[in-house]
Amino acid sequence: xxxxxxxxxxxxxxxxxxxxxxxxxxxxxxxxxxxxxxxxxxxxxxxxxxxxxxxxxxxxxxxxxxxxxxxxxxxxxxxxxxxxxxxxxxxxxxxxxxxxxxxxxxxxxxxxxxxxxxxxxxxxxxxxxxxxxxxxxxxxxxxxxxxxxxxxxxxxxxxxxxxxxxxxxxxxxxxxxxxxxxxxxxxxxxxxxxxxxxxxxxxxxxxxxxxxxxxxxxxxxxxxxxxxxxxxxxxxxxxxxxxxxxxxxxxxxxxxxxxxxxxxxxxxxxx
Amino acid sequence: xxxxxxxxxxxxxxxxxxxxxxxxxxxxxxxxxxxxxxxxxxxxxxxxxxxxxxxxxxxxxxxxxxxxxxxxxxxxxxxxxxxxxxxxxxxxxxxxxxxxxxxxxxxxxxxxxxxxxxxxxxxxxxxxxxxxxxxxxxxxxxxxxxxxxxxxxxxxxxxxxxxxxxxxxxxxxxxxxxxxxxxxxxxxxxxxxxxxxxxxxxxxxxxxxxxxxxxxxxxxxxxxxxxxxxxxxxxxxxxxxxxxxxxxxxxxxxxxxxxxxxxxxxxxxxxxxxxxxxxxxxxxxxxxxxxxxxxxxxxxxxxxxxxxxxxxxxxxxxxxxxxxxxxxxxxxxxxxxxxxxxxxxxxxxxxxxxxxxxxxxxxxxxxxxxxxxxxxxxxx
Numbered sequence: 001x002x003x004x005x006x007x008x009x010x011x012x013x014x015x016x017x018x019x020x021x022x023x024x025x026x027x028x029x030x031x032x033x034x035x036x037x038x039x040x041x042x043x044x045x046x047x048x049x050x051x052x053x054x055x056x057x058x059x060x061x062x063x064x065x066x067x068x069x070x071x072x073x074x075x076x077x078x079x080x081x082x083x084x085x086x087x088x089x090x091x092x093x094x095x096x097x098x099x100x101x102x103x104x105x106x107x108x109x110x111x112x113x114x115x116x117x118x119x120x121x122x123x124x125x126x127x128x129x130x131x132x133x134x135x136x137x138x139x140x141x142x143x144x145x146x147x148x149x150x151x152x153x154x155x156x157x158x159x160x161x162x163x164x165x166x167x168x169x170x171x172x173x174x175x176x177x178x179x180x181x182x183x184x185x186x187x188x189x190x191x192x193x194x195x196x197x198x199x200x201x202x203x204x205x206x207x208x209x210x211x212x213x214x215x216x217x218x219x220x221x222x223x224x225x226x227x228x229x230x231x232x233x234x235x236x237x238x239x240x241x242x243x244x245x246x247x248x249x250x251x252x253x254x255x256x257x258x259x260x261x262x263x264x265x266x267x268x269x270x271x
Numbered sequence: 272x273x274x275x276x277x278x279x280x281x282x283x284x285x286x287x288x289x290x291x292x293x294x295x296x297x298x299x300x301x302x303x304x305x306x307x308x309x310x311x312x313x314x315x316x317x318x319x320x321x322x323x324x325x326x327x328x329x330x331x332x333x334x335x336x337x338x339x340x341x342x343x344x345x346x347x348x349x350x351x352x353x354x355x356x357x358x359x360x361x362x363x364x365x366x367x368x369x370x371x372x373x374x375x376x377x378x379x380x381x382x383x384x385x386x387x388x389x390x391x392x393x394x395x396x397x398x399x400x401x402x403x404x405x406x407x408x409x410x411x412x413x414x415x416x417x418x419x420x421x422x423x424x425x426x427x428x429x430x431x432x433x434x435x436x437x438x439x440x441x442x443x444x445x446x447x448x449x450x451x452x453x454x455x456x457x458x459x460x461x462x463x464x465x466x467x468x469x470x471x472x473x474x475x476x477x478x479x480x481x482x483x484x485x486x487x488x489x490x491x492x493x494x495x496x497x498x499x500x501x502x503x504x505x506x507x508x509x510x511x512x513x514x515x516x517x518x519x520x521x522x523x524x525x526x527x528x529x530x531x532x533x534x535x536x537x538x539x540x541x542x543x544x545x546x547x548x549x550x551x552x553x554x555x556x557x558x559x560x561x562x563x564x565x566x567x568x569x570x571x572x573x574x575x576x577x578x579x580x581x582x583x584x585x586x587x588x589x590x591x592x593x594x595x596x597x598x599x600x601x602x603x604x605x606x607x608x609x610x611x612x613x614x615x616x617x618x619x620x621x622x623x624x625x626x627x628x629x630x631x632x633x634x635x636x637x638x639x640x641x642x643x644x645x646x647x648x649x650x651x
Contacts, residue, residue: 163374163376165372165373165374165376166376166378166379168343168363168370168372168376169370169372169376169377169378170378170389171342171343171362171363171364172341172342172343172363172364172368172369172370172438173364173369173389173390173393173437173441174364174365174390174393174394174441175364175389175393176364179393183389184378187380188378188379188380266379266423
């Protein structure tokens with residue numbers, strides 16, 4: 001027994017180390033005073049200060065946040081509609097086909113998604129004259145394609161857990177279908193919708209591959225700035241920025257998880 | 272926010288008047304799901320003030336029929352009318368009926384008070400009236416102290432009361448109850464049964480209840496419809512169904528019975544004589560419809576109608592047999608008597624009656640007899 005538990009424990013430690021040691025090193029080096037990223041001199045928050053003075057990064061961050069918020073919002077609206085549509089579909093075939101089409105962006109390599117979207121935008125630009133120029137709008141549209149897929153999965157899971165008798169009860173009490181949606185279904189889905197929004201927001205904030213395909217001159221999101229500056233030689237500022245991003249992403253994911261967990265507990269209590 | 276006015280305005284229940292139109296009329300309603308016919312051309316009238324019970328096993332179509340009355344399922348064929356007004360195609364939200372769901376279906380995101388107020392808000396009632404009616408409904412069910420709680424903070428019995436208040440507060444013309452007691456444990460259920468009957472008498476609303484529990488139906492309903500395979504097998508008062516079942520299925524569903532296979536010898540003046548090899552004699556019993564001679568039938572007699580004696584009595588329907596077992600069950604003695612034909616007859620005697628018969632023990636030879644009025648001739 002003892003041997004086995006040491007084995008399990010060491011595997012656990014190894015696993016976590018594999019996942020988190022790089023991030024920890026990055027965080028430690030973000031407090032390094034040296035101009036060279038790989039040489040430790042002494043503790044300092046100097047690069048955080050320089051980071052906040054960097055106008056290029058500030059602009060990129062603002063653009064990223066706007067793109068992320070817009071794409072997450074549209075993703076959630078489309079995802080909710082898709083989840084409802086799937087529930088309505090009676091035959092296994094139509095539901096399966098629809099589900100496969102909606103969730104394909106989840107498994108499609110990002111390079112493919114990015115390339116195909118680029119081709120689409122170029123084609124549309126040449127034939128319709130829209131979008132005339134690639135930039136923030138095309139990145140947002142591209143992010144909606146995969147954000148919606150994630151949103152659909154999350155919202156649909158919650159919707160399928162919902163007792164159909166709740167909507168029937170609302171109808172029985174005199175609520176029209178629209179009123180039932182507004183007063184019963186939507187409030188009960190809200191935690192899932194919020195979690196899906198956070199997920200889509202984080203994914204958009206984090207994307208570099210698709211964005212690099214569909215972006216144009218003048219629209220540089222934060223990950224694109226990081227990626228290009230790393231190619232020119234890593235500045236310790238990037239370490240500081242990455243630390244902040246890790247912190248932000250961790251908080252968002254944690255919030256989303258906690259909300260979903262609380263909802264599940266409540267649903268269990270009801271049974 | 273709640274200023275819309277769709278859905279009919281529902282009037283409170285009017286005092287029962289001599290009205291020839293039934294409160295609810297179902298005419299040849301059918302509902303199919305794929306290849307399965309859940310409800311098969313059912314016709315039924317329910318009158319004001321009844322406590323009507325739809326009884327049947329699982330898959331008998333009782334719940335589908337209830338859902339068709341609520342408007343949650345629309346019939347494929349047939350007609351449904353409430354107070355003479357056709358509601359066959361009307362959606363659930365436009366019908367003057369309310370339903371209490373088996374799972375209670377309380378809205379988990381709303382407090383008890385808001386759950387109960389939901390239906391009145393959808394009617395567009397003024398705020399003051401809503402508050403008053405919600406309070407009255409909750410107080411009637413002793414739930415006034417819980418109005419701020421969320422459903423997940425309530426016990427099963429409390430949830431049941433809230434679901435009941437939510438459906439009642441709208442003063443529906445008919446209250447539909449889908450297995451209202453199934454989610455409660457046995458002890459709570461008996462009390463709730465009693466309360467439900469008492470409440471119905473107090474509010475005077477017509478109830479239509481679905482259940483699979485025959486004791487529940489017998490104890491609560493004023494009229495029962497027994498369903499099987501989407502059809503109503505028999506409808507009538509609990510007494511009628513117990514004493515005068517139309518078929519073996521009905522006789523079996525309502526308690527235990529002794530059945531003797533045989534052929535009709537003659538039918539006259541409401542009484543049939545049946546030649547039964549199992550009984551070894553001619554048995555007499557009541558019949559519903561006149562049957563031709565030689566029709567194969569069964570004679571049914573309930574165990575508590577069977578008398579016992581050591582000496583051969585001067586009576587009709589006398590059989591002779593040996594006591595196989597005699598068990599004392601507290602309120603009665605249950606005797607199994609084996610006839611010469613090998614058929615076992617069950618007799619249930621009160622302790623006084625058992626004493627009068629001489630308290631026969633297992634192995635003794637006794638005579639069984641019962642009045643012809645207590646026996647029933649069943650065709651199928």
